[in-house]
Amino acid sequence: MGLLDDKVVLVNGGSQGVGAAVARAAVREGATVAVTGRRPEPGEALVAELSADGGTARYVRADLADAEQARAAVAEVVAAYGRIDCLVNSAGLTSRGTLLDTTPDLFDAHIAVNLKGPFFAMQAAVADMVARRAPGTIVNIITSSAHGGQPFLAPYVAAKAGLIGLTRNAAHAHRWDRIRINGLNIGWTATEGEDATQRTFHGAGDDWREQAAARLPMGRLGRPDEIADFVVFLLSERSGVVTGSVIDWDQNVLGGLD
Structure with missing residues (x-):
């Protein structure tokens, strides 16, 4: 449909999982895409x-x-293409820790990847948009666990809840610059990273997806390509004037009880 024709899109954490799916969808919709990753x-x-x-x-x-690498990635995209129109923060750290066993180093690692990196990537991207007096869009991939989450996700939840606040704060601050900033609280999704997490931290076997699916209302986990389509919609003009929204992309309903 060409939803992102002629747009320059940077996908942080875009080399695998949800980020890679977003990159594929953005290219399909006409965008020039850059992806970041450590490897x-x-x-x-x-x-x-x-x-x-x-x-x-x-x-x-x-x-x-x-933070300097987060800013430098934006700078490299601007140097290569002359601008950045859209930013997606998809990188994430999901290593486990409870309130009682989380070390300061683990806490700092979660803050760095899940909050600090997005903050300074957004800072650099918004600075370019404001300098050019051009509109832009940003989507932060967050998590439904940010509403509270499991006990073993304490540092992850702390950082991602911060990203919700940052999303709304930045959207409010730059609405008059016509920069729209939104977030997705995604639910349980079948990715390479989730597979590694389940095996590493929960001793899961090859059938963990089937076991998980049996416990979910829709009978399956979410798919990265489905999230990617939603992200492209939010990045595009088809999503209208919406900004500062953090949408629960999940099959469980917050506050619903059986």
Whole structure:
């Protein structure tokens, strides 16, 4: 449909999982896309895939836990293409920790990846948009667990709840600049990262997806491509004037009780 024709889109954490799905969807909708990631292999492989399909894409090596690298990634995109129109913050750390066993180092790691990185990536992107007096859109991938979450997600929830507040604060601050900033609280999703998490922290076997699906209302986990379509919609003009919205993209209903 060309929802993102001629747009320059940066997807942080875009080399795999939800981020990679967003990159594919954005290219399909006409965007020039850059993806960041710590490891070159998956990032370069994705760029090769997108380029082979006729898209324009590049890989930017960056560790979003480092604020300077987060800003530098935006700067590289602006230097390459002259501007940034859309930003998606999809990088995330999901290692486990409770209130009682989380160390200061683990807490800091979650804040760095899940909150600090998005903050400074947004800072750099919004600065470019404001300097050009141009509109833009940002989507932050958050989590339905930010409403409270499981006990073993304490530092993750703390950081992601902060990202909800940041999303709304930045949207309010820059609404007169015509920069729209929204977030998605995504539910349980079948990604490579989730597979590794389930195996590493919960001793899951090869059938964990089937077992999880049996406990979910729709009988399956969410899919990255479904989230990607929603993100593209929010990045595009088709989503109208909406800003400062944090949408629960989940099959469980907050506050609903059986």
